[in-house]
Amino acid sequence: MEEQDQHLSREDFVEALEKLSSRDRKALLILGRKFGNMYHLRDDPEALVQEAIERVLRGSRHIPSGLNVVHALGSIMGSIAEGSVASRVGRNETPFSKLGVDSIDELPSPSEGLSPLEQLIGEQTVERIMNRFQDDVFVNALIQAVASGMSPEEIVTKIFKGDRKTYETTRRRFRRGMIKFKEEDMEA
């Protein structure tokens, strides 16, 4: 298959955007809010959605053919939001101390092709979210399980011992908590 066939063309992407339902747009806004909160973005959720769309149109991001456009834009938004943390650190707008280290020398060793900074941002992000839910052992266990790469089915079986009802109520608490999750501004 040609490489261009593996990605949605700009024309098809614009057509898909025009066909987004009200539900799709609300889902995008919620993802924008959650990822903005997760990575301390100043921008509002709509700005993050628009940035993701612009990057696809500029050709700097691609959407694999056959993938749900909302899902794909969500991934791009997450990546943009995460990238903004690295940019702010690079521009000295966010001190290293906000990432839990005092200097660049304390960054962890790179692994799996990741830069030390990328690795640290990833670990710190999960740690901060877990701290946010420190009083809820179930949500904490859920986050740990998700972050370790377990699938929802594995989490129900191995972490919640098959208790789907507890898993679902835990998932909802995590869902609601992430929309309100806002710590002190890392850019300050």
Place this chain on the structure above:
Amino acid sequence: MKKNNYLENYIIDDVLSMSEQELDQLLEDSGVDPDHAAESLKKAISGVSLRYRKAQFSKVKEALAASKIDEDNSQKNILDDVKKSGKSAKDYLIDLIVSGRAPQGLTLAFREGQDITEAEAIGIIDDLKSLGYVKDNDSETSS
């Protein structure tokens, strides 16, 4: 994949699994009017889409204008060649046929007495040029 990326994927899947009512509730929890926010994003997306379509239309217009200029230049060159030869376009075309530099089909059509106008003759010469039978400022045909 990093830990935070697993979390992002989980969040995306979770949001995609929600009903519109659940999405509304979450937006309200974040202090946003769901319908107003969705409408605002719709307008923003329409703006992006309109800008894209305008840019595409401009490209098509530019391409069409460029091809029109090429066509006009080509016709002008033919007219110049025909003028230099001191003959009509029809006679110029006949010279091409007589000198054996026109396709067999065209020669036969002329033998069968098909009449053509000057404009049609210019069009045929243009086509022959495109096919490589005639070169610009072809001196042999004008002699």
